[in-house]
């Protein structure tokens with residue numbers, strides 16, 4: 001296998017030509033870089049399908065070495081005073097903010113999402129570090145009255161080494177945001193970035209090197225074998241996954257052998273419901289926003305099923321087809337680009353297959369459904385924003401997670417039938433309701449089987465409120481105090497005086 005490639009400027013892709021690809025693409029553990037025993041594999045720029053060089057592919061031996069480094073560092077990190085831990089986490093937040101553009105350019109060139117959006121991702125990761133730094137004293141316990149002569153109290157302790165395995169749609173955001181809570185709680189972490197887009201992780205490790213004690217924060221890059229080895233490792237008592245339902249099942253099965261604690265942030269096929277009384281301009285804006293076309297709908301929370309009351313269907317559709325024009329596929333590293341490339345050929349082919357399935361099922365293609373005509377984009381994995389109308393709730397495009405820029409529009413007339421259809425899928429991550437009537441808003445919010453319901457909004461996350469799924473969309477709630485507590489275990493201490 002080849003060694004990592006040489007530094008290469010991104011001059012062919014962007015006016016912001018100063019970004020450098022990371023030189024070192026090895027494994028980062030124990031506060032140092034290590035050559036992988038598993039070898040190297042190429043990573044790509046989805047905007048032109050060209051290789052961006054080779055990256056470490058950790059095998060089970062590599063994962064074990066990283067876990068041992070994290071295990072060695074655990075006792076010292078656990079004993080570090082909470083406010084000292086918090087101060088170090090805040091330093092990481094500051095480093096992220098100071099290097100947001102560079103990290104965002106790496107994500108844009110490797111996962112295909114536009115650089116402007118990826119800068120917001122870096123800001124979100126920094127905000128998560130600050131947020132969990134502020135929560136360190138909330139990992140607290142309680143006292144329980146036991147009567148005279150006894151004191152009974154509960155304390156919360158970290159678990160040890162936490163493994164976090166993340167998806168490709170927000171590489172740096174997940175690397176940062178998903179490591180903050182376990183670290184704040186006093187665990188050490190081994191992060192597994194997405195195999196499609198690991199470049200920002202290498203730079204992140206370079207940037208924060210020396211802030212945390214060696215072995216507290218570790219990164220192993222690679223694919224399924226790397227993730228599976230981390231999930232199965234006997235010295236990793238807690239695993240947090242952001243990924244597909246299928247991977248969630250595999251991780252949970254493997255965790256069962258060791259009675260591990262598992263947090264799963266999985267897929268979605270989310271519904272946005274428009275009532276006849278809604279502000280229709282707002283509803284069509286919300287439907288477009290909810291699709292996250294900027295990063296090609298590659299978002300677990302995308303509202304890719306639009307249930308529109310038949311009386312307002314045409315007006316809402318007119319609004320959508322006008323507003324969707326704001327999203328034009330373009331080179332991801334260009335700051336003006338509003339819609340990026342799909343992450344890989346495999347995902348591009350999957351989305352195109354679903355477009356064919358939608359046509360074969362008899363849905364009407366209202367826009368998109370193909371590559372853009374711009375000659376500059378012909379080598380990349382670009383698909384125009386796509387909307388199908390006349391979709392029936394039982395069609396595959398309305399039931400299965402496409403994870404692409406494809407919106408399925410379903411008319412409804414009877415509210416009970418509509419709720420049945422909304423809840424008929426196996427997923428339950430998000431949902432949205434557009435109405436001016438408070439009673440309808442509450443009724444719909446309580447009927448939608450999902451972990452997050454927006455009323456007159458879509459897509460937004462609210463740090464400090466739990467994000468997570470019902471049904472097959474997962475277990476646990478991230479982005480909140482609950483995430484911090486998940487990475488702690490209660491211990492009850494009874495003192496006889």
Ligand SMILES: NC(=O)c1ccc[n+]([C@@H]2O[C@H](COP(=O)([O-])OP(=O)(O)OC[C@H]3O[C@@H](n4cnc5c(N)ncnc54)[C@H](O)[C@@H]3O)[C@@H](O)[C@H]2O)c1
Nearest residue numbers: 166167168194223227228243244247250265266267268300
């Ligand atoms: N709920 C959320 O917060 C959330 C957020 C983003 C993405 N997602 C979901 O993630 C999916 C898209 O991301 P993806 O294609 O990267 O998902 P994926 O499940 O293919 O991969 C996710 C991660 O798991 C690793 N992995 C794959 N197989 C594994 C195994 N057997 N054991 C351990 N690790 C394994 C991958 O290398 C990657 O790092 C979608 O379903 C999307 O909805 C969910």
